[in-house]
Amino acid sequence: MRWLITGAGGMLGRDLQTVLHGQNVVAATRAELDVRDPDAVRDAVDGADVVINAAAWTDVDGAETSEEAATAINGHGARNLALAAGKRLIHVSTDYVFDGTATTPIPEDARRAPLNAYGRGKAVGEEAVLAAGGSVVRTAWLYGEHGPNFVRTMLRLAATRDTLDVVDDQEGPPTWSYALAQQLVALGRSSAAPGIYHGTAAGSTTWCGLARAVFAEAGLDPSRVRATTSDRFVRPARRPSYSVLSHARWAGSGVAPLRDWRSMLTQAMPVLRP
Numbered sequence: 116m117r118w119l120i121t122g123a124g125g126m127l128g129r130d131l132q133t134v135l136h137g138q139n140v141v142a143a144t145r146a147e148l149d150v151r152d153p154d155a156v157r158d159a160v161d162g163a164d165v166v167i168n169a170a171a172w173t174d175v176d177g178a179e180t181s182e183e184a185a186t187a188i189n190g191h192g193a194r195n196l197a198l199a200a201g202k203r204l205i206h207v208s209t210d211y212v213f214d215g216t217a218t219t220p221i222p223e224d225a226r227r228a229p230l231n232a233y234g235r236g237k238a239v240g241e242e243a244v245l246a247a248g249g250s251v252v253r254t255a256w257l258y259g260e261h262g263p264n265f266v267r268t269m270l271r272l273a274a275t276r277d278t279l280d281v282v283d284d285q286e287g288p289p290t291w292s293y294a295l296a297q298q299l300v301a302l303g304r305s306s307a308a309p310g311i312y313h314g315t316a317a318g319s320t321t322w323c324g325l326a327r328a329v330f331a332e333a334g335l336d337p338s339r340v341r342a343t344t345s346d347r348f349v350r351p352a353r354r355p356s357y358s359v360l361s362h363a364r365w366a367g368s369g370v371a372p373l374r375d376w377r378s379m380l381t382q383a384m385p386v387l388r389p
């Protein structure tokens with residue numbers, strides 16, 4: 116089985132490389148394959164049995180002032196891959212295609228309603244991938260060993276600050292990128308029907324809840340993390356307040372949904388500590 120990973124130098128891309136170590140894999144970093152280039156994409160996809168697209172513009176706030184550039188990667192880049200790979204493509208997307216007004220886990224077929232430019236570009240990509248018969252795996256609140264992320268930031272700040280104020284009014288499923296990488300590879304090996312799947316941990320918490328869990332895991336006092344509200348941290352891009360995604364579609368796919376976020380964090384901690 117031949118695999119192609121795009122965006123292989125990113126946080127998820129590097130974990131995909133670890134999971135697929137020893138297999139027949141082409142792991143293409145941005146320098147090796149720019150997904151905006153349709154000819155290069157066609158050549159790279161040629162001969163691959165499974166293509167996992169981990170390439171993305173992930174600067175959510177930056178996308179507000181550079182929507183065209185973000186969509187060139189997240190929308191049109193995904194379309195280039197979809198046209199070349201069709202049902203062989205597994206494309207990674209985001210909870211930010213939703214507006215966060217739901218109050219129960221969001222089903223795979225819920226209507227997209229992005230609140231920000233990044234989400235709009237990712238929605239363009241999803242539509243192209245699904246139209247070409249590929250699969251979309253939406254994830255959210257990713258953290259991992261490689262690259263900056265919330266969990267590592269909390270560990271770093273814990274060393275220099277007595278207390279931290281962290282927002283407690285956004286709810287989501289903290290998800291370890293390595294666990295997601297394992298699930299994406301399992302999906303690639305399976306005979307699951309193409310379409311939309313949700314690659315997020317089970318359960319949910321707030322950013323404040325996650326920060327307190329990180330402190331507890333590190334043997335620190337969780338009460339050093341104080342709850343605050345999003346209006347104290349106004350950022351250029353609006354964020355959904357509810358990002359909990361349903362996992363119903365994994366049933367019968369032959370691929371397991373991800374385990375709960377809290378035990379996942381415990382398992383991830385050894386590779387996250389600075």
Ligand SMILES: NC(=O)c1ccc[n+]([C@@H]2O[C@H](COP(=O)([O-])OP(=O)(O)OC[C@H]3O[C@@H](n4cnc5c(N)ncnc54)[C@H](OP(=O)(O)O)[C@@H]3O)[C@@H](O)[C@H]2O)c1
Binds near residue numbers: 121128150168209
């Ligand atoms: N991180 C999260 O919390 C989160 C949440 C929801 C969904 N997601 C999705 O999960 C996926 C993986 O995210 P991540 O956290 O691993 O992001 P990441 O660390 O930023 O990795 C993205 C990779 O894509 C590369 N890239 C950018 N433009 C490219 C292009 N034109 N052609 C090829 N590669 C390009 C980047 O290279 P450079 O670094 O050289 O630019 C980087 O290596 C993305 O689809 C993202 O939208 C992430």
